[in-house]
Amino acid sequence: MKFGIAKLLCASLVIATSPLIAKTTLYMNNVEEPSSLHPAQGFNTNSWEPLNNIMEGLVRLDNNHNAAPAVAESYSVSEDGLVYTFKLRKEAKWSNGDPLTAHDFVYSWTSMLDPKTASPAAFLGLDIKGAQAFNEGKGTELGIKAIDDYTFEVILEKPNVAFLNIISNPNFFPVNRKVAQDNPKWFTEAKTFVGNGPFLLKEWKHSEGLKLEKNPNYWDKDAVKVDEVDMVMVNDENTSYQMYRSDELDLTPSPIPAAMYDKLKDNKELQNxxxxxxxxxxxxxxxxxxxxxxxxxxxxxxxxxxxxxxxxxxxxxxxxxxxxxxxxxxxxxxxxxxxxxxxxxxxxxxxxxxxxxxxxxxxxxxxxxxxxxxxxxxxxxxxxxxxxxxxxxxxxxxxxxxxxxxxxxxxxxxxxxxxxxxxxxxxxxxxxxxxxxxxxxxxxxxxxxxxxxxxxxxxxxxxxxxxxxxxxxxxxxxxxxxxxxxxxxxxxxxxxIFMQKPNVKGILRHPVGYIDLKEASKD
Missing domain, CATH: 3.10.105.10 (Dipeptide-binding Protein; Domain 3)
Structure with missing residues (x-):
């Protein structure tokens, strides 16, 4: 009996002292409230940086800043440079579990170019055949179509060598057609937001902060290393820097306070x-x-x-x-x-x-x-x-x-x-x-x-x-x-120019493009 009690006590001690698997949270500052988290409407850094991590387009910029396959597992370009054919990943899903199809891209790109949407990004899509007339309300045909559920075709007016880079922009991200048709305000709150990126939008306290969480339905979820991203909204460089110093932030947004530059320019945590x-x-x-x-x-x-x-x-x-x-x-x-x-x-x-x-x-x-x-x-x-x-x-x-x-x-x-x-x-x-x-x-x-x-x-x-x-x-x-x-x-x-803790790695930043947290890690 005594042995039995001792055994139970030992077992309870093992349980009590076994390390719990803690969530890895990356703490950031998004500076301000996003203007919108709708791909066709968000058109500033405060919108693009969250969007680039809770949604994903046909292509994604790689480590060399070139467009690489993302939702599209492959693509081909016609000999005359006018027709782009994208083959979508069948394993790509929305954060609510819905399959992601070529029809979602047709829906979102058409919406962006629709004059009723008044998208500030519409000019980026004017290389698409018929887009100029369509955006001006003078035409009904667009050079985009779903060949089948997993084949998306784009026809251009003229060849454009920058086209793949252009569509890496968040304004070309897909929208879940069914969700948007059922609820036109789907993008305004975390509880109704449906994305397809490495992270999902878990919480949104307007003008205070966003909380992202690893998306279990993301097609490449094993590449995502952090469990959560906590984005505060602090529009003051000095306050942001002090939060970094007190370990409330793992990195600061760019720029740092100008008055601190001379003091920090040789600091190993300063990135330029x-x-x-x-x-x-x-x-x-x-x-x-x-x-x-x-x-x-x-x-x-x-x-x-x-x-x-x-x-x-x-x-x-x-x-x-x-x-x-x-x-x-x-x-x-x-x-x-x-x-x-x-x-x-x-x-x-x-x-x-x-x-x-x-x-x-x-x-x-x-x-x-x-x-x-x-x-x-x-x-x-x-x-x-x-x-x-x-x-x-x-x-x-x-x-x-x-x-x-x-x-x-x-x-x-x-x-x-x-x-x-x-x-x-x-x-x-x-x-x-x-x-x-x-x-x-x-x-x-x-x-x-x-x-x-x-x-x-x-x-x-x-x-x-x-x-x-x-x-x-x-x-x-x-x-x-x-x-x-x-x-x-x-x-x-x-x-x-920003500060970043030495234990934070894998954040991808581009000369042209938006912060990419997909492979970010924190030791």
Missing amino acids: LPTAGTYFFRFNVGMEPFNNKNIRKAFAMAINRDDLVKYVVKQGRKTADGFVAPGFIGPNSKDFREDAGALIKFDSTEAKKLLKEGMKEQGYSELPEVTLSFVSNPSDKKIAETIQNMLKQNLGVDIKLQSMESKVFFAKQRASELQFSRSSFLNDYADPYNSLESFITGSTMNRTNWSNQKYDELIKAARNEVDAGKRWNLLVEAEKILLDEAPIFPLYYYNQ
Whole structure:
């Protein structure tokens, strides 16, 4: 009897001291509430980064930043480069267990291009046959179809070597047709969200945080190493950095606080990676005084961008001397920036001269009131204040500053209600065409009211040109017009600069693309 009791006691001790298998949770900061988690509507980093991990498209960018099979296990391209045929994985499922079929891709891509959807990403799909007319409400045919449940065909208007990279964008992710038809608001809450990515959306406390959980129905679930991803929403670089220091975050978003750069630049936990994108400013040419080219150029040339980047922005960022970011190599093996050259410079003397000419052309005895609008965060505030001071010092112009919460700011900018405003562009795919197409007449990305017939013709010609060298030269010429007309002026080129704990590995980041947590691990 005593032996029996001792045996039970020993057994209970073994149970009590046996290690429990703890869940591995990755702690991150998504900065802000996603604008939308619908693939056709989410069109900013705060939407794309969750979307890229709770959903998946036909292809996914690999370690070399090239499009690789994902939901599509294979694909073929016709000899003329017009027809893409994708064979879908039969083991690919939705997070609710439904089979994922070619019909879901037809449904989601059609929805994105439907003018009623008003998708900000629709321009990315205009290479598809019939898409331009369909998106303008002038046609009903689209070059996409389900050959059968697991074969998806896409027909293009003209060959496009960047097409596979383009469709790696989250806006081309599928949507569960049945779920969307049953509940048009399926994407607004975690309990109704149905995805197909490495993770599923477990919890969504709006404006506070997202919680992702490993998706047991993901076709490649064995490659997923972390059990959970906890994404807070903290739109303050200093607070985010302090959370990292106190081990509340495993990595920070980019960027780090500018004031911390000199102290941290040699820290082994600081990561500095290239990214294709530009921080810039927009003039609304539909509002005085920026309906005058000389006044726009005067403002742009009065900003000492080198000093602003060196002493205010910091973070290893480079002053922008054109709109297209460096890193795009042309058919002549030269970087686009090398071919295009420096298209903007600081020259306070010339700026004053241009301002005087512009005011004379407009009949101004004094300049109309100017307001610079920006997003409410410490980084944008410091940049705006520095620009305000430089315009006063170098041009003799007083401007007002206006800070706004991001959703209000971007809604007003899209509606052309801002006179002079900060902006940013991150390439959707690896091609300078993507940067420059934003400013064609009527583009949803233009947001300046600027229209230039010659520019439009060059961009259209580049889109249709099959000779790589000619296409490249058309884009170089177009950028020169953009910077000469100055509806915008660039400040700096983006990089990805962030802190990451040494025990976190396998997170994939791309110069063009979105954070990929599929193979992330945490020791």
